[in-house]
Amino acid sequence: MNNEEMIREALKLNIDAPEEINEKVLRNAKHKNQGVVFFKVATLAASFCIMTIVGTGLIVKASTGKRLIEYLRGLIDNRSYVYENGTDTIMTVYDNNGEKWEHVEYLDDEVTMSHPLSENETEYNLYLKVTGENGMEHFMNVTAKVNEGQSSEDLYWAIRGDFYRFFSPYTAADEKSQILAGLKEAADNADKDFIRDALIDVSADLENNRRILYEDWPADIWGGEGRYIFFEDLSDLPVGKCIIIINTVYDDEDSFIFEINIDGNQLYVNDVSFNKYSEEYYQEQLEKNLPIYDLR
Amino acid sequence: MTKNDLEQLIETHGNEIYQFCYHLTGCREDADDLYQETLFKAYEIRKKIDKSDVDSPLLKERNYVLGIAIRLQKNLYRKKSRRKEELLDNEQFEYQTELASDFNTEEKVEKDQILAYLRKIIHSLPLKQRKVIYLFYFADMSVKDIGKLLRIPEGTVKSRLNAAKNALRIKMEEKGYE
Structure with missing residues (x-):
């Protein structure tokens, strides 16, 4: 066995992904499809x-x-x-x-x-x-x-x-x-x-106790370059769930749709799910019957 | 990525992704956390995989998920950076004598011991080198794809691979393995 094969062999593990974790992930994904925000951004x-x-x-x-x-x-x-x-x-x-x-x-x-x-x-x-x-x-x-x-x-x-x-x-x-x-x-x-x-x-x-939404993501996830940075002062928005449409901090063209949950006690908004703006995704959000704020 | 895509991804590549997380973290507990967070994040992002590409969409999706695992692992690594020492599971990094049986030939026992030791010293490499080793040898990704995923030039991928292999060779020789 040569060195390359040895390394490949050594990296083979006899362990499997725990079934309960797989089930949990799929269960949560199902809930998310139903409009329940489960993912707390762990940043x-x-x-x-x-x-x-x-x-x-x-x-x-x-x-x-x-x-x-x-x-x-x-x-x-x-x-x-x-x-x-x-x-x-x-x-x-x-x-x-x-x-x-x-x-x-x-x-x-x-x-x-x-x-x-x-x-x-x-x-x-x-x-x-x-x-x-x-x-x-x-x-x-x-x-x-x-x-x-x-x-x-x-x-x-x-x-x-x-x-x-x-x-x-x-x-x-x-x-x-x-x-x-x-x-x-x-x-x-x-x-x-x-x-x-x-x-x-x-x-x-x-x-000034501003309520801020901040996200910083590698752009290549959506087929772009560099990174997408969002920074939005949400102090004026009411408490509760809503949909917002915002642009990145650099670009007036790149729009994203966020579903957020504004907790009256938190200044940093971190219960979010988001995606790049598209008519299809926008229509999906409309079906949720949540207030929509276009902040572009 | 739809829920069905996620289900298919877990069914086809779940174990590989989990093992990749295990390699990155070195223990079950952290691998569980990283695997779960990685899949959550992959689903949340719902990237649309380009289906026109030569590679199968599912394989591309797997590579993309490995990239997420690497990004998230960095956070975990920072979070735990003040641990006095990183604990590795004996499960995969020490040869398990209790698993040996009469059916194991002397040659097989020796080989398993060598592989367990090699696994251990791979884990002791600097994270930058380990990442390219895992992506190249475990995930079977090309140098070009690794460069894209880690956002480093192909030359850097190659030099890290070489540095890692040299370090492994020296450590193996020190231990008396050729």
Whole structure:
């Protein structure tokens, strides 16, 4: 057996997909056909790490490892900052079995956060430490990223949308004010206009309790190129299920139909199903007898 | 993708997709999650597969679903990035002596041990290399299709494949396997 055959042989597994999962998927698909939105977009995990520990807040001067900026390269300059209300930190990039990982140590809290870096992506990272109720501290790493070769405008929308998605559940006044202060500090330090603008705009969205729909999808799924980014302020729409028709943030021609469920308590709208606009799909939506808002 | 398409996809390629998820994650629990999320997402997106293409629509659909699994796995990977160590199921990554029987010849036992070890060291490769190994050797995709799916040039696919094979060869030799 040669090497190639050995690898193929080694990758053959004697395990099958669990029948109960197959049944569950098909059952849910059936419900979806009946107009019941079952799919909750599980993107919160996509772009951040969060760790919570109990501790006391410490106010010490922050320091940032300069090597990091030398390592990260892309069409858009990468930047990674730590805003943590003053905790002393060290940032390093290290080799983890052939992959580059970013490592942030909150020295006084003895907390380390890390995540893999991709050479094909441009990331903007923001590390924050926020003290919540009862002295609970939240160590946050919020990441917005775009693929190599994408524009600064892409990263602007990724920051604005992903950061909003991440921060909007933090509604307690004290936590929120710390987050807004962190975003402001980061904006003041940003040396790229689009990063500063994104941070200021997402702060305003949060401060004004806007209800936002945000989706960011690879365009090739619908036979396009690049990515489709949707960002819509839905603050004026009533609570409940409805259908909306919107365009991507770049293009007045590319229309999509979303079925959404506006929960009065949530600022980030994430119960959605959507598809590219077509007369056929539009007719399907009409049959659902839900209010339709054309927001193009 | 209609519900019937989904049903057909699961029936024809469900096990392959599940095994692909298992390779990506290294354990049953995570593979279950990834497989389920992947199928949900595939159905939600309801991509229309171009039926005029040479490849069978179902095979194209399978490849497309593998692409979704890779994207979603990245999220899972990030989510778990602070685990001190990634746990692999012994089920597939260690040779199971209890499965050996009198019917197994010495040669067969040795071969199974080698394959279990090879599986383990493939999983220890950097994710970028593992992905191309799985797509090329497990999913039988061409270099061109892998490039399209991962959105990287064909040359990069080839260099990752070569780097992975070299790393595997060195590790196998270190262990005394040729």
